[in-house]
Amino acid sequence: MNSRAQQLQAFDRLLDIMDDLREKCPWDRKQTLESLRHLTIEETYELADAILDNDLNEIKKELGDVLLHIIFYAKIGSEKKAFDIADVANAISDKLVDRHPHIYGDVVVENEKEVQQNWEKLKLKEGKKSVLEGVPKSLPAIVKANRIQDKVAGVGFDWEEPRQVWEKVQEELSELNTEIEHGDQEKIASEFGDVLFSMVNYARFINVNPENALEKTNKKFIKRFQYLEEAAKKEGKALSDMSLTEMDVFWNESKKHFR
Structure with missing residues (x-):
């Protein structure tokens, strides 16, 4: 693995490349916070897919794409004289220190549940009126339900x-x-x-993470159904012309290959 010095050097290289692209590339010059938003969401889903596939090489690549977006937003922020990447890093560092008094302070916790409860209490002290304020409105419904339940459990409503x-x-x-x-x-x-x-x-x-569980089932169903399509094609049959009983033969075969 790379040393800390090598990691910082790689990060510095990425910052330099971002400066070059923003100055010299017509596409990169044109981008705004708003234009990047949907691309960032897409990259996040691609990372999520790689994680579910447990493809470490793909995860590395997708993390790079997400990191590029973070650097890009910070570059635009610096152009607006609002914030730069140092402000971003310092803000999250400050938050982590403040939210972990059991590491950087004198608070004692017994387990993960107490850490979560302290986290939610600290956020309320920071000015949030509701523990649910931190749940993004645009989250997919199942993910949102999971986050809502995590949040309220953090203050003992469970x-x-x-x-x-x-x-x-x-x-x-x-x-x-x-x-x-x-x-x-x-x-x-x-x-x-x-x-x-x-x-x-x-x-x-x-x-069980419900979103991950459902997506794994989605992927499994897709693989099984595509196996069914290929098996039918090899026999010169169209699915629309087959009975459910005929399709079930291939479907049951697919279960042996994709569990």
Whole structure:
């Protein structure tokens, strides 16, 4: 691995390249905070994909793309005389020191849960009116539900054990079935949302990240379905002309390859 001096040298090189690009490249000169935003979101999702695939080489590349965006935003900030990369680094360093009094102060904690509770209390002392202020509005719904539940758990608003949460899931499923029988679509959608929210909560209690779990299932389904398509093609068949029974043969085969 690289030494600290080599790491700083590499970072300095990236800063120099960013200066060059901003001065000499027509595309880079044109970019603004707003124009980069959707590209940053895309790069973050690409990093998330690489992490789920456990592809360390790809993770390295995607981290570089994300780092470039951070450097880019800081460069634009310096041009606006608002902040530069040193301000960004110092701001997060100051926050980490302030938020970890059990490391940089005299606070004693017993476990991870107490660290999380202290974190949320410190944020309220910093001026936040609600522990939920830090949950971005644009997060995907499942990720947002998970973050909301993490946040409120950090101040003690939580179930005591997984069994209670599972009972809540069952209760929400029952309420959903009732509304399905009544046929009110708006209430059905509302109860379905409650089921999903309770399942996300249960995932937290059994140490499962619901977003990651669902995305892994998405990837698995895609691979299995594409296997089905290829198997049918090899036999000269179109899926639209096959019965479900015929497709099930290939589908069951795909499960042996993609678990």
